[in-house]
Amino acid sequence: MREYFKNIWAAVFTVLVGMKVTFKHLFVPAVTIQYPDVKPKLPERERNRLYVNMDDCIGCDQCARACPLGIINIETVKALPTEDLKTSQGRKKALWVTNFTIDFAKCCYCQLCVFPCPTECIYMTDVYEFSEYERENLIYNFSTLTPEEIEQKKTNLSLFEAEKAKEKAAKSAAAPAPAKPVPPAAPTETKKEN
Amino acid sequence: MTYDFFYKLFGSQVIAAIIQSLLPLFVFILPFALFAVWLERKVSAHMQDRLGPMRVGWHGWLQTVADILKLIQKEDIIATANDKPLFNLAPVLVFVGTYAAFAAIPFTSAFIGSNLDLGVFFIVAVSGFVVAGILMAGWASNNKYSLLGAMRSAAQIISYEIPTVMVIITIVMITGTLNLNTLSQLQTGHFWNWMIFGGPVFGVSKFLMIPFMIISFGIIYISTLAEVNRTPFDIPEAESELVSGYHTEYSGMKFAMFFLAEYANMFAVSAIVTALFFGGYQSPIGYIGHLLGLPWLVPIEQLFWFTAKGLFFVFVQMWLRWTLPRLRVDQLMTACWKYLIPIAFADLIIIGLITLI
Ligand code: SF4
Numbered sequence: 246m247r248e249y250f251k252n253i254w255a256a257v258f259t260v261l262v263g264m265k266v267t268f269k270h271l272f273v274p275a276v277t278i279q280y281p282d283v284k285p286k287l288p289e290r291e292r293n294r295l296y297v298n299m300d301d302c303i304g305c306d307q308c309a310r311a312c313p314l315g316i317i318n319i320e321t322v323k324a325l326p327t328e329d330l331k332t333s334q335g336r337k338k339a340l341w342v343t344n345f346t347i348d349f350a351k352c353c354y355c356q357l358c359v360f361p362c363p364t365e366c367i368y369m370t371d372v373y374e375f376s377e378y379e380r381e382n383l384i385y386n387f388s389t390l391t392p393e394e395i396e397q398k399k400t401n402l403s404l405f406e407a408e409k410a411k412e413k414a415a416k417s418a419a420a421p422a423p424a425k426p427v428p429p430a431a432p433t434e435t436k437k438e439n
Numbered sequence: 440m441t442y443d444f445f446y447k448l449f450g451s452q453v454i455a456a457i458i459q460s461l462l463p464l465f466v467f468i469l470p471f472a473l474f475a476v477w478l479e480r481k482v483s484a485h486m487q488d489r490l491g492p493m494r495v496g497w498h499g500w501l502q503t504v505a506d507i508l509k510l511i512q513k514e515d516i517i518a519t520a521n522d523k524p525l526f527n528l529a530p531v532l533v534f535v536g537t538y539a540a541f542a543a544i545p546f547t548s549a550f551i552g553s554n555l556d557l558g559v560f561f562i563v564a565v566s567g568f569v570v571a572g573i574l575m576a577g578w579a580s581n582n583k584y585s586l587l588g589a590m591r592s593a594a595q596i597i598s599y600e601i602p603t604v605m606v607i608i609t610i611v612m613i614t615g616t617l618n619l620n621t622l623s624q625l626q627t628g629h630f631w632n633w634m635i636f637g638g639p640v641f642g643v644s645k646f647l648m649i650p651f652m653i654i655s656f657g658i659i660y661i662s663t664l665a666e667v668n669r670t671p672f673d674i675p676e677a678e679s680e681l682v683s684g685y686h687t688e689y690s691g692m693k694f695a696m697f698f699l700a701e702y703a704n705m706f707a708v709s710a711i712v713t714a715l716f717f718g719g720y721q722s723p724i725g726y727i728g729h730l731l732g733l734p735w736l737v738p739i740e741q742l743f744w745f746t747a748k749g750l751f752f753v754f755v756q757m758w759l760r761w762t763l764p765r766l767r768v769d770q771l772m773t774a775c776w777k778y779l780i781p782i783a784f785a786d787l788i789i790i791g792l793i794t795l796i
C-alpha cells in the first residue's frame with residue numbers, strides 16, 4: 246500500500262519537476278541562427294571557395310600538382326621576350342596563363358593547393374554559397390585572357406619561334422660549327438623562378 | 440439566441456439551422472486548429488531553445504495556413520491494397536465525431552450549438568465515433584503499423600473513458616445536471632464558485648470538497664489527455680515506433696482532416712474540463728459589460744474567457760507533450776486500471792459522502 250502511494254507521489258512530483266524545467270526553457274533565448282538573414286561568424290581560417298589572383302599567377306603548375314584530386318587544370322603559353330609581364334610584387338612572369346580551371350564540384354577544400362604557391366595568389370575566400378543547377382557551372386575558369394587574346398598569344402609565339410628557327414638555320418648555314426647555340430629564353434627563366 | 444437571430448434574418452428554419460451548425464466550424468474550430476498547430480510548433484521550439492517557424496508572416500504565424508494550402512494541393516494517394524470505402528470514410532468519421540462534440544459545448548451564454556439536457560453524456564457518447572474512425576483507418580490502411588496504432592488507440596480510448604466518466608459522474612452528482620450550459624451557469628459569480636473550489640454552495644462541505652475536486656480534476660485531465668492521444672499517451676501515433684500509426688497511409692486533405700480533428704479534439708476536451716471544473720464561460724472576476732451597463736458585451740467577454748481557459752489547457756497539453764516521454768503499453772494500462780480508476784472510485788464515494796453533509 247505504501248508502495249502504491251509512493252508511486253503516485255513519484256509520478257506527480259517528477260512530472261511537475263519536468264514541467265518546471267521545460268517552462269524555464271521557454272524563456273531561454275533560442276540558439277537558432279536565422280541563416281540567410283543572419284550569417285554565422287566563420288572561424289578565421291575557414292576553407293571555402295578558392296580564388297586565384299591571375300595578376301600574380303606565374304603559371305608554375307605547383308598548385309595543380311599538389312591537388313590530391315587533380316582538378317586544377319593549367320595551360321600556359323610562353324611569353325615573348327619583348328612582352329614585359331610582372332606580378333604585383335614586380336616579379337617577372339614568363340608565361341601567359343591561357344587556361345586556369347578549378348572544378349569545384351570535386352574540390353574537397355583541403356587547401357593543399359594553397360601552400361606551394363610561390364606568389365601566394367591562390368587562396369581561400371569566405372564565399373560558401375555558390376550552388377549551381379548544372380554541374381558544368383562549377384568549373385570555374387580564372388584565366389583573364391579572352392579566346393582571341395589566347396589565339397593571338399599562340400600565333401605570336403609560333404611566329405616568333407618560326408623566326409628564331411629561321412635565324413638559327415641562317416646562322417648554322419653561315420657558320421657550320423658554332424660553339425654554343427643560344428638557348429631559347431623562356432624555359433630557362435621559368436626554371437630559375439621555380 | 441443566435442439561432443433566433445438567423446431565423447429572423449432568413450425566415451427559414453433550415454438555413455438558420457445550417458448556419459448555426461456551421462458557425463463553430465468556420466468561426467472557431469478552423470482558426471483555432473490553425474492557431475494551435477502554430478502554437479504547438481512555437482511552444483515545442485522554444486522549449487527546446489529553438490525558434491520554430493519564422494519565415495511566413497510575423498514569427499511564422501501564417502505557416503500553418505501555408506501548410507494547409509499545400510495539403511489541399513497534394514495528391515490523394517490510395518494504395519491498391521487499401522479497403523477503399525472504409526479508407527475514405529475513416530477521416531470523415533473521425534472529424535464528425537470530434538465536431539459533433541462541439542454541438543453541446545457552450546461557447547457563451549448566447550451561443551450553444553444545441554442546448555442538450557444530456558450534454559456531457561452526448562459528448563462522451565459521440566466521441567466514441569473517433570474510436571471507430573481510428574480503427575477503421577488502421578484497418579483499411581492495410582499496413583501493420585497502422586493497424587497496431589489503431590488497436591492501441593482503441594484499447595487506450597476505451598480504458599481511459601472509464602475514469603473520465605467517473606469524474607463526470609462525480610460532478611453530475613453534485614450539480615444534478617448533465618447540461619453543460621446549466622453547469623456553466625451554476626458556477627457564475629467569481630472564481631471561488633467554480634467546481635474546482637467546491638462549487639457555488641457556500642458551507643463546510645465546500646471546503647471539504649476542494650482537495651477531492653483537485654484530485655478529480657487531475658484524473659479527468661490525465662484521462663482526457665489519453666483520449667486525444669497526446670503525449671505521454673501517444674502510443675497510437677508514436678512517430679518513432681509506428682511512423683504516426685493510423686494516419687501513416689493518408690495524404691493530402693484526408694491527412695489534414697485527421698490533423699484538424701486531433702487539434703479540435705484537444706480543444707474539445709479542454710472545453711469539457713473547463714466547463715466542468717473552471718466555470719465554463721464564466722468570468723473569474725466579473726464582467727465589464729455589467730459594470731458599464733452594456734449587456735451585449737457580456738457574451739463577447741464570455742467567449743473570451745472560454746477561449747482563454749480552453750487555450751490555457753491546450754497549452755498545458757503541449758507543455759506536457761514536450762516534457763514527458765511516451766509511456767509503454769503496459770505502463771499505460773497500469774496507470775489507467777491500477778491508479779486512475781480506483782482513485783476515481785474512491786473520489787466518487789468520498790465526494791458523495793461530503794455532499795450528504
Ligand atoms: S583545396 Fe584541395 S581539392 Fe581543392 S583545388 Fe585545392 S588542392 Fe585541390
Ligand code: SF4
Nearest residue numbers: 302303305306308362
Ligand atoms: S601555384 Fe600559384 S603561381 Fe603557380 S600556377 Fe598555381 S596559382 Fe599560379
